[in-house]
Amino acid sequence: MSPTLEHTLTRIRGRDRQVGDRARAHIDTLTKPPGSLGRLETLAIELAEIRSEAFPDVTPPGVLVFAADHGVAAEGVSAFPQEVTAQMVANFVSRGAAINVFARQIDARLEVIDVGVAAELSGDGVVHAKVRLGTGNIVESDAMTRDEAVQAIETGIGAAERMAEAGCRCLIVGEMGIANTTASSAVLAALTGREVSAVIGRGTGIAESRLAHKQAVIERAMEARQANTDDAMDVLCKLGGLEIAAMTGAYLGAAAHRLPVIVDGFIATVAALVTCRLCPAARDAMIFGHRSQEPGHGVALDTLRARPLLDLDLRLGEGTGAALAYPLLVSATRMLADMATFASAGIAGGEAR
Ligand SMILES: O=C(O)c1ccc[n+]([C@@H]2O[C@H](COP(=O)([O-])O)[C@@H](O)[C@H]2O)c1
Ligand SMILES: Cc1cc2nc[nH]c2cc1C
Numbered sequence: 001m002s003p004t005l006e007h008t009l010t011r012i013r014g015r016d017r018q019v020g021d022r023a024r025a026h027i028d029t030l031t032k033p034p035g036s037l038g039r040l041e042t043l044a045i046e047l048a049e050i051r052s053e054a055f056p057d058v059t060p061p062g063v064l065v066f067a068a069d070h071g072v073a074a075e076g077v078s079a080f081p082q083e084v085t086a087q088m089v090a091n092f093v094s095r096g097a098a099i100n101v102f103a104r105q106i107d108a109r110l111e112v113i114d115v116g117v118a119a120e121l122s123g124d125g126v127v128h129a130k131v132r133l134g135t136g137n138i139v140e141s142d143a144m145t146r147d148e149a150v151q152a153i154e155t156g157i158g159a160a161e162r163m164a165e166a167g168c169r170c171l172i173v174g175e176m177g178i179a180n181t182t183a184s185s186a187v188l189a190a191l192t193g194r195e196v197s198a199v200i201g202r203g204t205g206i207a208e209s210r211l212a213h214k215q216a217v218i219e220r221a222m223e224a225r226q227a228n229t230d231d232a233m234d235v236l237c238k239l240g241g242l243e244i245a246a247m248t249g250a251y252l253g254a255a256a257h258r259l260p261v262i263v264d265g266f267i268a269t270v271a272a273l274v275t276c277r278l279c280p281a282a283r284d285a286m287i288f289g290h291r292s293q294e295p296g297h298g299v300a301l302d303t304l305r306a307r308p309l310l311d312l313d314l315r316l317g318e319g320t321g322a323a324l325a326y327p328l329l330v331s332a333t334r335m336l337a338d339m340a341t342f343a344s345a346g347i348a349g350g351e352a353r
Contacts (some may be wrong), residue, residue, distance in 0.1 A: 001158075009252065012256050015046070020045045030341055031341065043328065044336045050258060051169070059170070060107055063109070064171065064172070064173050065113070066246040069118035069178065070134060070135050070178065071135050071136045072179050072182050072217065075139060077213070077214045079202075079207075081178070082178050085117050085119075086121060088176050089117060089126060092125075093124075097318060098318060102324060109166055115130065115152050116130055116133070116134055116135065118133045118134035129155040138186060138239050140224075143236075146237050152245035152249065155249060156252070156253060159253070160261075164259055170259060171254045172289075173261060174268065174317060175318070176317065178204070180241050180244070182217065185214075186218045187235055187239050187270050187274065190229050190235045192273075240274070245271075247275075251272060261286055262323075264290070265321050286306070287329065288301065288306040289308060289310060289321045290308050290314055294315055309328055310324060
């Protein structure tokens with residue numbers, strides 16, 4: 001049994017600033033001009049604060065990929081058919097997807113979790129936690145009920161908990177779901193009050209000429225669903241997705257376990273925004289891996305006051321951008337733990353000290 005959402009929310013504390021101060025003081029004794037390692041220094045301090053350890057360790061990492069389908073795919077909002085979600089899950093299982101390659105590169109434990117793929121999947125290599133066969137088409141009905149959203153969130157919490165119990169010290173969270181940029185844009189527009197035109201993009205690569213159709217679909221869905229924009233849970237249920245809900249749970253579970261969690265691209269960041277509206281303290285465990293090409297990602301990042309580590313023009317999802325950013329976290333912790341100090345190396349301090 002996964003821990004409940006209610007219980008997990010009570011366990012989330014913010015960062016440990018005292019430990020951060022100790023890490024900062026130590027960094028200022030290391031053999032380099034003060035501040036010269038720039039954002040690697042702030043990253044090391046953030047990791048110390050999240051882990052509540054002056055010398056944090058982020059190895060080994062764990063990768064969670066949540067897969068689900070979206071009824072709104074029927075409106076022709078993606079460049080790919082819905083079956084691709086299930087087909088990509090099979091690709092994750094046979095270890096051929098980009099996230100498999102990058103997860104191997106960083107020696108990560110990887111779990112693929114079916115929270116709502118619109119096909120019966122069987123066999124090993126997938127965690128079977130299907131809540132339903134895809135969401136409702138948000139133009140016609142709510143995406144899911146509140147009970148279904150809570151079930152998906154608790155699946156995410158349970159997955160983060162398994163990674164913590166397996167000894168993972170950092171989490172990477174990704175997703176797969178045809179049409180999920182449509183659901184994510186709808187959630188983002190509802191939660192920020194921004195125009196739909198400011199938060200949409202080409203997703204898997206729809207033609208520029210189909211963007212107006214995608215915008216109209218989202219506007220119709222928002223008009224029909226009338227979500228309470230002050231209630232992130234209502235927005236998630238009416239306009240969101242099962243993998244978005246599960247990612248929300250994984251972020252909450254990570255925060256409850258003091259696991260730094262690297263947020264991936266557009267969909268993952270919209271899930272991070274839902275998470276922070278449900279539990280503002282969960283923001284403290286998040287490190288933002290990269291800036292996706294999807295235009296709405298900038299809006300989501302700005303809303304969360306987040307500055308991602310990388311900007312590589314990615315727009316894949318699966319957790320790939322987060323996995324690519326992970327080695328920087330390792331470098332930050334190694335810098336903190338392994339560099340010589342001015343005193344130990346017998347090097348004269350400069351004026352700036
Ligand atoms: O992570 C991103 O920023 C990102 C941007 C565009 C597309 N994606 C991926 O593409 C799929 C959604 O695109 P679409 O066009 O079907 O809505 C889904 O499987 C995502 O993982 C992911
Ligand atoms: C092939 C393919 C791989 C993906 N991985 C994440 N989203 C995806 C969408 C498509 C279409």
